[in-house]
Amino acid sequence: MPDNGTIRVAIVEDDDDMRITLQRFIDNTSGFSCTGAFESCEEALSPIESEGPDVILMDINLPGMSGIDGVRRIKLFDPHANILMLTVYQDDDNIFRSICAGASGYLLKRTPKDVLLNAIREVHAGGAPMNAGIARRVMELFRKTAAPTPAESSLTDREIEILQSLVDGCSYKMIADRHNISIETVRNHIKHIYEKLHVHSKSEAVAKALKERLV
Amino acid sequence: MPDNGTIRVAIVEDDDDMRITLQRFIDNTSGFSCTGAFESCEEALSPIESEGPDVILMDINLPGMSGIDGVRRIKLFDPHANILMLTVYQDDDNIFRSICAGASGYLLKRTPKDVLLNAIREVHAGGAPMNAGIARRVMELFRKTAAPTPAESSLTDREIEILQSLVDGCSYKMIADRHNISIETVRNHIKHIYEKLHVHSKSEAVAKALKERLV
DNA sequence: GTGAATATGACATGAACATGGCATTGTCTA
């Protein structure tokens, strides 16, 4: 990392105009330098791995490997890479998949240059820049996705152990062996589990256990 | 909503100094007005419901009902309420629970006044203001919480429908009725599902379906 | 120290399931 204070930026963008404009803009801005500008992830991966830029600007819709897959690949060899998605898409699915792949920020291409610079600084500083609408979307997605609080169950510790074994796919016999108890005892525990969960089969119990985070 | 352009803010904060300082600051700032400042959620709920402020600043650590529960309650009668958490806590658990409860933004109390004003504007405009570190944390939490990419399953559409029915706790007979096919056909589909998933029982299939997000 | 809850165990019976093989029909593709 040369030139303390300069943020080294790599660009992956297939549109020639956009890419060249961005590269010039960054190189001509004090405090920033461009380590490379690439048309595709395939071209970008190796240079990015060796150069280790501070921030990577990544388009989503690229020929060949998508930007989202690119993020995943980059994160494989550098889990701390700071990647800022810069794209025209702001649908939930792309946002969701970008974040899951490991992107640290998400901006639209029409973002003004000064905001983009701030975002690059922010992502470099450990932030997660994104425009207001996208941030709110992430919150909504998060809320929807988040695990519901484990339901209050009246199951005893032992019953939860047995239920866990059911989730693991064990037969009664296997559960008996695993816990060193008689298969009749297993039956008994499972009877009680069924009563408490209001179910009538192994598969229902397993579904309920997993959906309600009982195990 | 009086005075077009003025953002009406309610405050819930138990610390007297903090609350009074905030209230004065907001009332003395052009474009903002304070509809009420409360020491507790219990006191705040009713006035907030009748006043319908544009933005609510909410502390987390309150005597009695916590700010997080407060958010939940407010969201019950006004799902579009814009609530900005303003707190000293920035641990994952509080952030996580605030977002799940329905908060739209999350700032620390030591946030400078001008940043706070911007955040109020932003949350009012549909954004989700939070400081850089918290934003990054939300992304991380999101990534950890989010559903892993559905595994490649090679199941046909029909098989996935049947598998869904298994997850719903159906017996073979119920599946046959639900899909208007013979129970023998159900057997056949399930045979194929077992082969493809490498399982040997309904409960194993259900567990695999839920764990690997096949349905 | 009595009662409630828990963990353990047994037995019996009918229902549901797992697995094998086999057949027909339609669709898609090399």
Place this chain on the structure above:
DNA sequence: TAGACAATGCCATGTTCATGTCATATTCAC
């Protein structure tokens, strides 16, 4: 157009499960 795959269907056999009733020992609270 032959082959692969999907969806539908039937039959048979053995296994596993669901559910009932009952019993004993332990623990913990009231």
